[in-house]
Amino acid sequence: METSADISHLPLPPGSSGLPLLGETLAFIQNTGKFVEDRRLLHGDVFRSHVLGDPIVFLLGPEANRWIFAGENKYLRNRWHLAARKLLGKQSVAMLNGGDHLDRRRLLAPHFTYAAMRHFVPRIEAIVQRHCEQWLSGTQPFKAVDAVRALVFEVAIVLMMGESQVDPAYMSRLFKQWVAGLFAAVPVDLPFTAFGRGVAAEKELRAYIDSLVAEREKRTEQPPDTLGSLLSARDEQGRPLSRDAIIDELELLLFAGHDTTVTATSNLMMLLAQYPEVLERCRREQQELAEQGPLTLESLRAMPYLHQVIQEVMRFIPPIAGAFRVTTEDVSYGGYRIPKGWQVSLNIRAAHKGAPWTSPERFDPERMGPDRCEQKPQGAYIPFGGGPRVCVGQHFAMVEMAAVAALLLRDYQWELVPGQDLSPIPFPIPLPRDGLLVRFSRR
C-alpha cells in the first residue's frame, strides 16, 4: 500500500457514479449478484459505483479479500447501511471499532469456541426432535423455510439465555419485525413504514430482554449461557458491562446468527433433495453413527462427508453475499486510488464463484474433500468472512447445521413440491423464493 502523499496521481477505479444522490442504488438492490457480475465483465475485478448514499469501490477476488481483512482498523473500518446503523445497538460487537472491538471479541470468544458447544449438542438434539414431530403432525406440504426459522430461533435462545424463562414465539414475532426494518430501503420512522415498525418492535424487544436481564442479575451465580457470560464479564478496571451494552449484544447476536443459519440450513435441505446421490452418501455415513446413540461433539466430528456438503452449500449459495467497510484515509489498490470516506465492498459471492474454483456453477461437495483438495488460497472461501471480524458464531453455526442435518438424514425424508420457484431471492439473504415447499415424512 502506498501512502496518501504519493498516490494522488493514481486514477480512480473505472465505473460510473449513476444518478445524482441516488447513484446506482436501485440496480444494486434489485439484483446485487447481477449488478456486480455485469460490471465485473465490463471493468474487471476493481470498479467504482455510488450506492446506498456514498461512493463505493468493489474489489473482487481472493487477493482483494485478503487486502480488506488486513486493512481492518488500519485503513478501513466497519460500515453498516443506514437503516442498520440506526437500528443496531451502538454498543454491540458489530458496531464497535478499534480497541473496543477487540476487547469485546476477547470477551465473547471463550463462549463461542468449538469446545464450548459441547453442552449445547443434547439441547439442540431435543429441540430438533420436537420440531420434527410437529412437522410430521402438521399440514403437508409446508414451507420448510418457516419451519427451520422457528427451530433455529429456539436453538439461538437456548444458547443466549437458555437458563431464563423465555417466550420464544413472542420474541420471534418482534424479532422478525425488527429485522424487516433493518433491511428497509428507506429508513423513515413512520408507523406505516417497515423501518417505523422495526423501530417499534426493537423498543418492545429491548424492554422484554431488559426484564430477563434484570431477573438474571439477582442470581448469585450465572449459568453458562451468553447472558451469563455477559453478566459476569469485567473490564480491566473491574467494571461490568452496562445493561444497555448487554441488550445491544444479545440483540446483535440474535440478528447475526439467525437468518444466516436459516438460509444455510434451508439451502442444505433443498440441495440434498435435488442431488439424490449426495443425499444417499450422507445417509450411508449416518448409518453406523446412528447406532452409537445420541449426538455428541465427537460424533459430529466423525461426519467428514456431511461437513464437506455443508461447506459446499455455503460456497454455492453464500448466506451473506458480502459486507461493507469504509476507508479511513486515501489508499491505493491495484493501481487505483480510493479516496478517504469511500465504501469498500467485501464480496463473498464473487470469491466463491470465480477463480480458483473450477466449474464454480456446479454443486460438487467432492471439491471440499481431502482427496480432490482443490487449491484454496486464503480469501477464496470465506462464508464466515475473515480477519478481525470473522464470524463470532461460526462454530455454533457449523455444530447446529451438522446436528440438524444428521438427525434429519437418520430418521426423516422430504420431497420438494414440484412447480415451485427455488431460485434464491436476491436481497437481503438468498432463501428459496417460494419458501421451499416440502412433503415431510418418517423414513
Ligand code: HEM
Ligand atoms: C451459517 C451461518 C452464518 C454465516 C454464514 C455467518 C457469516 C458471517 C460473516 C460473513 C460475518 C462477517 C461480516 C463482516 O465481515 O462484516 C459474520 C460476522 C458475525 N457473525 Fe456470523 N454467520 C453465521 C452465523 C452466526 C451465528 C450463529 C452467530 C452468533 C450466535 C453469528 C454472529 C456473528 C457476529 C456477532 C458477527 C460480527 C463480528 C464482528 O463484527 O466482529 N454468526 N458472520
